[in-house]
Amino acid sequence: MNLKKYRYYAPEFFAFIALLTLCLLLEWYSLVKFEKSFISYDNLVINVARQVSLNAIIACGMAFAILSGGIDLSVGSIVAFSGVITASLVKNHPVAPGWAGYSVAIAAGLCVGTACGFLNGLIVAYTKIPPFVATFATMSVARGSAYVFTNGTPISGLPAAFNEVGKGYLRLTESWRIPIPVLLWLAVFFACWFLLMRTRFGRYACAIGNNVDTVRLAGINVRKVYIKIYMLVGLCSGISGVAQCGRLSSGQPTAGLNWELDAIASVVIGGGNIAGGRVTIFGTLIGALIIGVINTGLNMLGMLYYNQLIVKGFVMIIAVLLRSGLNRES
Amino acid sequence: MPDLEKRSDYILEMKDISKFFFGNRALENVHIEIEYGEVHALVGENGAGKSTLMKILSGAYSKDSGEIILDGAPADIATPQDSQTLGISIIYQEFNLIRGMSVSENMFLGREPRTMFGTIDSKRRNEEARKWLDRVSVKFKPTDLVQDLSSAQAQFVAIAQALSKGAKLIIMDEPTASLTTKETETLFDLIRDLKSQGISIIFISHHLDEIFEICDRVTVLRDGLYVDTSKVSDIDKDSLIRMMVGRELSNEFPPRMALPGEPLLEVKDMSRQDVLSDIRFHLRKGEILGIYGLVGSGRTELVRALYGADRRDNGDIALGGAPVEIRSPHDGIKHGFGFLPEERKLQGVILGMSVANNVTLAAMDKITRYLMIDEREELKNTEHFVHSLNIKTPSAHTVVQTLSGGNQQKVVVAKCIFTDAEILIFDEPTRGIDVGAKYEIYVLMNELTKSGKSIIMISSDLPEIIGMSDRVLVMWEGRITGEFDRAKTPLSQEAIMKAAAGEVAA
């Protein structure tokens, strides 16, 4: 067996073990205390996965940005901006009644997200402004735009049919149902996995994160790749924004606040290197699940919100510490 | 049908190439002609314009004026893509491959074979890669990760990549810089093979011996100007050096008149698992102790452990008979060691700091008064070094990034001396430095030992070791396999090479 090849996936393996350990611990605790299984379809899919799905969608896009050696801080603001646009088109300015109108609204939301990403991409590709600063600025711009657009008040009272996007389930049988956001997550996950592992775009994103000069000298149009990367992140944020809008039954200009940090945390906990060049979509999925399991688990333990924050902070540091290890330099 | 009669003798002609950066001359009216199936050396000191010329050829820079003729037809090269389509490939020292990717992924970066669905066809890519790897006859697999390859193997990947792109002209920039002697030989075999297939090669190297071994003709540049082109068989090393530096260099090395004194440093039983074993040696006052060994023999690890930069498992270090404890670079400096690291730009200097700030970096306590850095004192000390070490810099405030390699190296030396170091450890002090500046470093080393300091010098350059050292230690696989004292017998190249290959000297 060629172990060398698998060595590359060691950080993901670590994350996976961590996830498994967490689940088993909670399973044991849950069985003893509540005589109920933690590892059940209902709990894992309906609770954990549904809860983290929208953030995990963004994390999939974020994985590309971090892989290429960049970062995207504007995702949370894009969630808000695309959300309020969708909400407004659904409620105040319906293009057509029913699902025809909703689809236009959703498409508009996705377009807004992608356009914000395009702006990020343009700045990163054509100027020397580092991605951190560029997306930091668009974070302000997109958030401000969401506020200006709504004048600061949420667009609430969206029709129940539309809210299915964020709240609904796909019912397979009586007892088997999949939340729509989880379905969206799975779709985005597979699409991003495919993009990263099977297409030239993914290969280039990885190569740029390793060494942008080599890629340039290989005759690849680096600017195009950058623009595509940030458009992808924008699109993912747009998807998340539309779904969040359905989940809240309203378009909120404050939606997605600080989501960029959770998305980054998912990527990094899942084994991604914040400096670029090494990120996997599968790891990002595990990272998101770890965050979800921690949240749900702490809830189950009856911990208050602020205690959860404390534990979450330490778990994040420990998760990264486990794989990056101690600094052994004298 | 192109008229064969009219076809040029040269695969490449670059005529009257000029390039100015903000009014500063990088190249002026330089020309070079490369014949079909020729290995053509391009030499010159650092800053002579070699890399600029090659960057113009590869499309990384645009020329201000001049003409490039490829295969008899004028070529317009504006981007790296253009030059690749025209069959020119450049193999850089470091920047060619992505370490985290496999061999075949690297080879086909930017032109991956695709399936009918538009996705990457890994199978076909690996097969294609195999084909080209066979042509340069290497053993590793297309699916191996580049980070698992040695630098020589990586170089072969780069060459295979160039061939797979249909390169007719391959530029090799310092291809042997990180290769062992044996690997260099393998590379030269490949170059000869490529040559017989009609592929032309531009060979850039600081190692003049290699040029005489492998090249057919040589073009010399100096200060952005064309000096001469001649057949390698028509010239000798001295005249080549003369052309490069534009002045007479009586010899490569200054005469060494050493009077080593009392033993100063004594190292016993130093070891580190898998890296160093059973190291023992001593160093006398005013001595230059050369350490020779192939890449991976543990020479850098040895001196880094001595200085406290790397961990060691065992080892007693005694200075003047008294044992000392060295666990960190801070300890090393405290006990009078100074270290000039191998990677000058990453470990030796802070590129973004001024000369003055760099010189005082390792001994800032000396210029601190009442918790505050005394900048006047700092300047005074730096100016002293600028003067005494002959550092060519516009001022002590100049950012080190803008200095030449040789002068950056002198800044590192100044930094070591400013800590009052008695034992200076020089790891590859002349790597990447041009001939003239090398000589100055040698002179400086002689002066330092004359003033009572001792030097441990690591070098991959055997003539340098023999030319400068009073005594030579040879390392192989983490142990010392030979010790040669110039005072007893003249240093012999063969004996040192043998020890470096693992044959323990009698």
Added chain:
Amino acid sequence: MANNLPTPGADEAGGIRGFWLSPKIQFYKPEIFAATAFLALLLFLSGYPKTSASFLSAENFLNVTRQVSMNAIIACGMTFAILMGGIDLSVGSVVAVSGMIAGDCMMRMGLPVPVSIIIALIGGSLFGVFNGAVAALTNVPPFIATLGTMSVGRGLSLLFRAGYAISDLPESFNRIGQGDVFGIPYATIILVLMIFFSWFLLHKTVFGRSVFALGWSKETLRLSGVSVKWVKMRIFTYVAFCSAIAGVIMTSRVGSAQPMAGSGWEMDAIAAVVIGGGNIAGGRATIIGTIIGALLLGFLGNGLNLMGVSPYLQIIFKGFVILAAVFARSGWSEKR
């Protein structure tokens, strides 16, 4: 990024581009940019008829400096973190925690005001000690380490009073943020002291020199015999110390300790450093620049308020100012 040669600040280092300028001036080019923009803003606001009258009063100026003081003090600390190539996301949480500690000491334990303040500063700084320890002793990147403490700190500050604020703080305490001496707000005076101290620390001491070197090459610094770990420890402790001071000012200014105080402030501090010429990749940042950046943001907000621009539009404006400031000195990319 991973295997590229680290050339932090290379974009702004000048090189051949500005060889006619003296190295010193060359080094301060981004600051000169920012200062010019700042002066232009002041000129505009004092000339523009709609703002001129209310803008050009000593009261307004002092008020803005009072408002800016907290962000500017944090930004002073952040300058150190960014200069070394790291970042500190936990500053906002430290603001809240130190405020809560001060409030708790005074109201629940009944300690005297000065003692409470000292305990609050120490408590806040402990976060920095933790951040520094993680940065120094492990390979966890500062971004992640401080993201973790950001969460921990917020949780702790909520824990104090189960999410409620501590109000009715003593009058003598509230004077720090609200009072003034000879018309100059205490907050402004503290700001000036902190600017001077940070400037001294960064530009005049061995520690500051080491921070700068660390941003360029850790290995060179290490081989120069400087303890990199110790430098990192002090950097993060100083950042947290600055945040704790800002936390005390904030608490006394609003007269109550709020557990959600300072959320999002890390972004404002980073913005100030970046606008003032700091390079997010490390190796380049100055205290003078940071202060200009913070003042620019403060007076911009003040001016837009006076002009009656909606606070929502101001958020958008801020984004463009950051883009423009960084673009003005870094320019177009040549990486085709």
